[in-house]
Amino acid sequence: xxxxxxxxxxxxxxxxxxxxxxxxxxxxxxxxxxxxxxxxxxxxxxxxxxxxxxxxxxxxxxxxxxxxxxxxxxxxxxxxxxxxxxxxxxxxxxxxxxxxxxxxxxxxxxxxxxxxxxxxxxxxxxxxxxxxxxxxxxxxxxxxxxxxxxxxxxxxxxxxxxxxxxxxxxxxxxxxxxxxxxxxxxxxxxxxxxxxxxxxxxxxxxxxxxxxxxxxxxxxxxxxxxxxxxxxxxxxxxxxxxxxxxxxxxxxxxxxxxxxxxxxxxxxxxxxxxxxxxxxxxxxxxxxxxxxxxxxxxxxxxxxxxxxxxxxxxxxxxxxxxxxx
Numbered sequence: 001x002x003x004x005x006x007x008x009x010x011x012x013x014x015x016x017x018x019x020x021x022x023x024x025x026x027x028x029x030x031x032x033x034x035x036x037x038x039x040x041x042x043x044x045x046x047x048x049x050x051x052x053x054x055x056x057x058x059x060x061x062x063x064x065x066x067x068x069x070x071x072x073x074x075x076x077x078x079x080x081x082x083x084x085x086x087x088x089x090x091x092x093x094x095x096x097x098x099x100x101x102x103x104x105x106x107x108x109x110x111x112x113x114x115x116x117x118x119x120x121x122x123x124x125x126x127x128x129x130x131x132x133x134x135x136x137x138x139x140x141x142x143x144x145x146x147x148x149x150x151x152x153x154x155x156x157x158x159x160x161x162x163x164x165x166x167x168x169x170x171x172x173x174x175x176x177x178x179x180x181x182x183x184x185x186x187x188x189x190x191x192x193x194x195x196x197x198x199x200x201x202x203x204x205x206x207x208x209x210x211x212x213x214x215x216x217x218x219x220x221x222x223x224x225x226x227x228x229x230x231x232x233x234x235x236x237x238x239x240x241x242x243x244x245x246x247x248x249x250x251x252x253x254x255x256x257x258x259x260x261x262x263x264x265x266x267x268x269x270x271x272x273x274x275x276x277x278x279x280x281x282x283x284x285x286x287x288x289x290x291x292x293x294x295x296x297x298x299x300x301x302x303x304x305x306x307x308x309x310x311x312x313x314x315x316x317x318x319x320x321x322x323x324x325x
Contacts, residue, residue, distance in 0.1 A: 001053050003305050008046035011039050011298065012209030020212040026273050029223035031287040033193065036220070038295030040200060040213060045302040051098075053078060053306065054091030063307075067314040077309035106199045113195055116258030120151050124159050135160060135179055140167065146245055147252045148262040150182040152191040160186075163252060166245065174241035177233035178262055184228035185260045190221040215265070222264040223273070230274060239274040242267060 016039055019025065025032035052059045060074045128139035137159045146165035152158055160182045162175070170178065185191070194217055201214035230238045246263045 001050050004046045004050045004053070004302055007301055007305075008043050008050065009209075011043040011046070012204070012207075015039060016210060016212055020216050025216075025220065026223060026269070028287045029220040029227065030188075031291045033217065033220045033224065034288070034291045034295060036197075036213065036216060037193070038291075038298045040210060042298035042302065043210065045299060047098075048095065049302045049306045051091045051095040055088045055095065063310045064317065067310045068317045069310060069313045070316040073313045073316050074310070077313055102199070102203050105203050106196075109195060109199050109202075113191070113258055117151055117153060117191075120258050121153060121157060121159060124151060124161055128159075128161055135183065138162070138179070140164060141252065143252050145252050146170070148178045148182060148245065149252075149259045150185055151259050152186060152189075158186050169244055170241055171237075173233060173237040174244070177229045177238040178241050178245070180229035180232050181225045181238065181262060182260065184225035185221070188221070188224060188228075190225070191260065193217050193221060218264065219266050219269075222266065222270060226270055226274060235274045239271050242271050242274075246271075 016036070019032065019035060019039065022032075056075075056078055060071065060078060063069060063078070064071050064074050124139055124141065128141040131138045131140050136156060139159055139161045141161055141163045143163040144165045145163055146169040147163045148161065148166055150158065150160045160179055162178070166178070167175065194214070197214040197217035200210055205211040205213070226238060226242075242263065246267045
């Protein structure tokens with residue numbers, strides 16, 4: 001259990017802090033996002049394993065059933081001589097309470113975000129004009145403030161919105177890059193990742209653990225969308241569009257919580273990386289593989305530590321007991 005607890009704490013603070021401050025993540029944002037999600041999953045997997053092991057009765061019955069192991073051998077492998085009578089009930093209660101609180105927080109935020117998106121979609125559909133285009137759901141809003149944003153939705157209910165101010169301000173190439181940026185958000189389902197990150201950070205971040213998760217997911221999601229748009233329409237076009245739109249701070253109808261605006265967080269950093277650094281090339285092909293390997297290890301450690309003793313006594317339940325004369 002100590003190994004699993006240390007693994008969770010290491011992922012919750014030093015590992016994620018190092019990931020948040022690493023210079024390479026700005027060059028490979030999609031890979032960094034995968035590592036963030038793997039680290040958070042590993043954190044919760046380790047904590048869950050610690051509490052399940054502490055609640056030894058539940059865990060031992062489960063292991064005996066799954067691995068067809070002898071109950072006494074299971075108890076010796078996991079509990080040994082450590083007195084866990086009082087701890088077991090507290091661990092089970094903490095596990096159920098934590099899972100319930102996290103689920104309730106996630107459900108509340110999901111319902112609220114869905115309602116907000118539905119309200120914003122109604123506003124956009126009422127005030128903005130559909131545009132004949134290959135881009136499904138493209139709307140133009142008659143508003144002097146130059147802006148671009150998307151409203152996520154499923155089943156053809158997503159919207160990409162440009163204001164008339166943006167149409168007047170941006171060149172055709174800048175507009176194409178801007179629309180592609182918003183489409184990348186929708187295709188990569190960044191709104192789901194942001195919702196999960198906000199939920200986790202709200203539930204755990206007050207402890208200091210995983211406190212960078214939500215802001216980093218927002219930051220990296222914008223960079224990932226930038227990269228998708230820049231590959232198709234050029235880094236200069238996208239960077240200049242960001243600069244032009246970023247000088248405006250007026251509120252546009254519909255561009256509120258629940259939408260993903262073009263001028264999201266860390267605008268200066270995003271423009272700088274587009275201008276100063278070329279998009280990742282040959283070595284980038286290796287990064288997803290490396291990230292997958294690291295993420296697999298992070299997720300495998302809790303399972304390996306928890307199930308290794310069970311694997312060593314698997315099948316012992318069928319051993320015949322000595323006959324009594």
